[in-house]
Amino acid sequence: MNKKLTVIGPNGTVIRQIDGYDVASFNPTSFADGETPIISDSDLPPVIVTKGFLIPGGEGSTGSQSVGISPVTEQLLTGTIAGSFSLNEQVFQSQFIPEIVNSLVLSGVTATEYNPTVQTIGVSGPELGNRSAKFYGSYLGLDTKAAGIKVPPFTTTGITHFMFSGFVYFESTPSIYDPIILTRTADGVNSSTNDSFRLEYDVSGNQLQFHFATANTSSAGMPYVLNVCPTNGVTLNQWHQFAIAYTNQGGSACASSYWNGNRYAQYTGISGSIKNSTAPLMLGSGASGDKPLKGYLEHIMVSMGGSTLALREFDHGATAPVDATIQYAGDYTVYAMTMNGPLGSSLFPCANARRVISSATFVDPYTSTVGVSNISREETSVHGSTLFTGVNGGHTASNRGASSGYLFGYSSGACMIVSSVTPTFTALSDGKKIKGTLIDHTIAYLFGSTAMRGTCASPADFPKLFGGSAGSFSGSTFSFLPIAGNVNLLRSIYDDIIISGRTGTYSLSDFEGNMYTFSTGGVKNLYSDVVSYQSIAFTEGTSVKNAVSSAATVTALMQINGFSGEGLIRKLAPSLDKNSYLYVAGKGKATKLTYTPELAGDIGPGDIEGIGEK
Numbered sequence: 333m334n335k336k337l338t339v340i341g342p343n344g345t346v347i348r349q350i351d352g353y354d355v356a357s358f359n360p361t362s363f364a365d366g367e368t369p370i371i372s373d374s375d376l377p378p379v380i381v382t383k384g385f386l387i388p389g390g391e392g393s394t395g396s397q398s399v400g401i402s403p404v405t406e407q408l409l410t411g412t413i414a415g416s417f418s419l420n421e422q423v424f425q426s427q428f429i430p431e432i433v434n435s436l437v438l439s440g441v442t443a444t445e446y447n448p449t450v451q452t453i454g455v456s457g458p459e460l461g462n463r464s465a466k467f468y469g470s471y472l473g474l475d476t477k478a479a480g481i482k483v484p485p486f487t488t489t490g491i492t493h494f495m496f497s498g499f500v501y502f503e504s505t506p507s508i509y510d511p512i513i514l515t516r517t518a519d520g521v522n523s524s525t526n527d528s529f530r531l532e533y534d535v536s537g538n539q540l541q542f543h544f545a546t547a548n549t550s551s552a553g554m555p556y557v558l559n560v561c562p563t564n565g566v567t568l569n570q571w572h573q574f575a576i577a578y579t580n581q582g583g584s585a586c587a588s589s590y591w592n593g594n595r596y597a598q599y600t601g602i603s604g605s606i607k608n609s610t611a612p613l614m615l616g617s618g619a620s621g622d623k624p625l626k627g628y629l630e631h632i633m634v635s636m637g638g639s640t641l642a643l644r645e646f647d648h649g650a651t652a653p654v655d656a657t658i659q660y661a662g663d664y665t666v667y668a669m670t671m672n673g674p675l676g677s678s679l680f681p682c683a684n685a686r687r688v689i690s691s692a693t694f695v696d697p698y699t700s701t702v703g704v705s706n707i708s709r710e711e712t713s714v715h716g717s718t719l720f721t722g723v724n725g726g727h728t729a730s731n732r733g734a735s736s737g738y739l740f741g742y743s744s745g746a747c748m749i750v751s752s753v754t755p756t757f758t759a760l761s762d763g764k765k766i767k768g769t770l771i772d773h774t775i776a777y778l779f780g781s782t783a784m785r786g787t788c789a790s791p792a793d794f795p796k797l798f799g800g801s802a803g804s805f806s807g808s809t810f811s812f813l814p815i816a817g818n819v820n821l822l823r824s825i826y827d828d829i830i831i832s833g834r835t836g837t838y839s840l841s842d843f844e845g846n847m848y849t850f851s852t853g854g855v856k857n858l859y860s861d862v863v864s865y866q867s868i869a870f871t872e873g874t875s876v877k878n879a880v881s882s883a884a885t886v887t888a889l890m891q892i893n894g895f896s897g898e899g900l901i902r903k904l905a906p907s908l909d910k911n912s913y914l915y916v917a918g919k920g921k922a923t924k925l926t927y928t929p930e931l932a933g934d935i936g937p938g939d940i941e942g943i944g945e946k
Contacts, residue, residue, distance in 0.1 A: 480617025520618020
């Protein structure tokens with residue numbers, strides 16, 4: 333299949349183009365660092381524009397610079413940018429805009445210096461602590477109102493499974509009052525029939541406590557208290573993981589607390605789901621800034637639904653170890669807040685599985701413009717408000733009070749308050765060419781840059797090879813790069829065995845250059861695994877192409893997810909920031925590892941590179 337190959341350099345300009353390029357010979361590893369190869373239909377050339385800008389130190393003189401806009405760019409977003417987006421990084425926009433509540437007034441003016449901000453503290457691994465929400469406490473450490481973060485209310489009526497988790501960090505021990513970590517109450521302090529729960533630090537015991545009410549609680553306040561950690565269990569200058577799981581099923585309810593990967597306590601003998609409340613969810617203070625927290629919060633996750641999957645790893649029966657690692661938004665997520673916004677700002681990302689995710693293919697800081705491609709709309713959440721309707725079904729302008737949130741970069745943490753969205757095409761046929769290009773490139777990248785791998789204990793891509801007899805081949809691990817040359821060579825050996833009746837052994841090297849001895853049965857099993865692997869990729873690619881071909885509108889085209897097979901995602905997703913032209917489903921882009929984050933209990937901070945929702 334012949335296409336046009338366009339190579340874009342690190343500065344965004346087109347280095348070279350080749351017409352009539354054979355896609356089967358594509359090998360991304362043959363390109364230099366920073367070069368981006370793009371495969372497109374011959375009648376869809378890259379767009380080259382000239383941008384005027386002020387030359388630094390040029391006393392207002394203007395110059396021009398050729399900027400290459402990738403031919404797969406689908407929308408241009410303009411607005412106000414905080415931080416710096418990275419080329420090719422994944423970006424997302426949700427319907428949530430967290431708000432700052434600040435009731436501390438000094439000399440008649442709101443004390444904005446008490447607003448929570450994005451800061452770095454106690455870094456642990458590539459993510460935890462790199463960007464966290466810093467809360468500044470109360471005025472002079474007294475029991476006064478100050479500031480917290482507010483996100484919209486949600487309903488828990490009829491919900492059987494509910495949980496929240498996160499990380500907390502203290503540099504000093506609270507002593508005057510019990511600061512609030514999270515709360516869903518009228519104001520966090522005074523009892524009300526609109527109270528659902530409050531997680532607070534108890535100064536008398538140096539421990540976290542969970543106060544809550546059930547749907548059967550008719551009186552004001554929260555009559556139940558569950559300890560989350562031991563007395564004197566909070567260590568300063570250290571991240572602590574906390575989680576609360578709540579289930580109401582079969583007429584009885586259970587609340588479990590978890591601390592640093594271990595179940596600490598349970599509350600049973602109650603009934604009814606967690607009490608509903610029309611109050612917003614507050615982080616770091618009550619709804620009016622009461623009992624403000626002085627410390628740091630990270631990766632706050634709220635999930636709920638009618639399945640135990642909503643509890644993630646905190647399913648009551650588990651005692652230790654449970655998932656004390658970083659969590660990611662999935663189908664049952666109400667809120668996922670990583671705090672990974674621009675450093676020093678009060679811009680905090682908040683999302684669930686209802687979001688628009690894409691790749692930043694073009695960044696122009698002079699005009700505050702970001703170009704995006706590989707747009708996919710994640711609307712698979714089993715609950716929550718309807719996702720905003722964006723331009724052509726993609727991103728949309730942000731407007732506080734409306735349903736659309738800000739644009740955030742997963743890796744950079746940069747934030748854009750989008751003021752306008754301009755589609756780079758309006759014809760459905762042009763959009764289909766772009767999506768088709770992404771599909772072709774994804775398959776070529778999968779075969780040309782991601783080796784098949786497996787071990788004896790975990791066969792992965794080689795179920796037949798490692799499922800064969802002990803004498804199939806001499807190794808316990810194997811890897812294979814399924815480019816055309818390697819597959820053709822393996823096919824010739826296979827034909828020698830099948831057609832010519834060749835017997836004996838063969839010496840084959842893997843992707844790393846290690847030499848192994850194969851029996852004829854081992855060669856046949858290896859070839860079968862390679863053919864099956866290719867078939868899976870082509871089958872999924874064909875499925876996505878058929879969906880693209882069948883799209884009747886541009887909006888419908890934007891709602892088509894890319895490659896989503898679990899095995900393929902684990903190979904493609906980790907490379908997304910380096911190659912944004914991979915057409916991967918939204919969840920794959922978000923987690924960079926898996927399509928079903930609720931089931932991914934083995935994901936740790938070291939497994940996934942920085943992600944903003946992350």
